[in-house]
Amino acid sequence: xxxxxxxxxxxxxxxxxxxxxxxxxxxxxxxxxxxxxxxxxxxxxxxxxxxxxxxxxxxxxxxxxxxxxxxxxxxxxxxxxxxxxxxxxxxxxxxxxxxxxxxxxxxxxxxxxxxxxxxxxxxxxxxxxxx
Numbered sequence: 001x002x003x004x005x006x007x008x009x010x011x012x013x014x015x016x017x018x019x020x021x022x023x024x025x026x027x028x029x030x031x032x033x034x035x036x037x038x039x040x041x042x043x044x045x046x047x048x049x050x051x052x053x054x055x056x057x058x059x060x061x062x063x064x065x066x067x068x069x070x071x072x073x074x075x076x077x078x079x080x081x082x083x084x085x086x087x088x089x090x091x092x093x094x095x096x097x098x099x100x101x102x103x104x105x106x107x108x109x110x111x112x113x114x115x116x117x118x119x120x121x122x123x124x125x126x127x128x129x130x131x
Contacts, residue, residue, distance in 0.1 A: 026032065035043075048054070 032040075
């Protein structure tokens with residue numbers, strides 16, 4: 001026999017809040033009860049003359065918000081990339097230091113791993129560190 005425990009559970013998208021239900025209902029006032037069907041249809045079709053301008057303004061504002069959100073996401077992504085570079089560099093340094101310490105304490109003083117140092121370009125003030 002199949003389990004019926006999880007059959008009727010709805011997701012958040014399927015659940016309607018009381019606010020959504022109230023938005024769909026029309027209030028029952030004395031004035032609204034005395035209207036004819038023609039009057040109701042006429043009053044529902046009346047609109048502000050500036051409505052297209054208001055709707056366009058709302059679309060522009062929403063687009064500006066979306067652009068700001070996307071810009072913020074890109075900045076967060078850049079910050080994460082920068083942090084990842086730092087973390088990876090520190091991991092590599094830590095690994096090399098552990099390897100060098102292991103070779104020092106293991107009695108292999110002459111068997112240090114060789115690392116390539118970048119070529120120093122003339123005219124640049126650079127210092128070479130030796131250990």
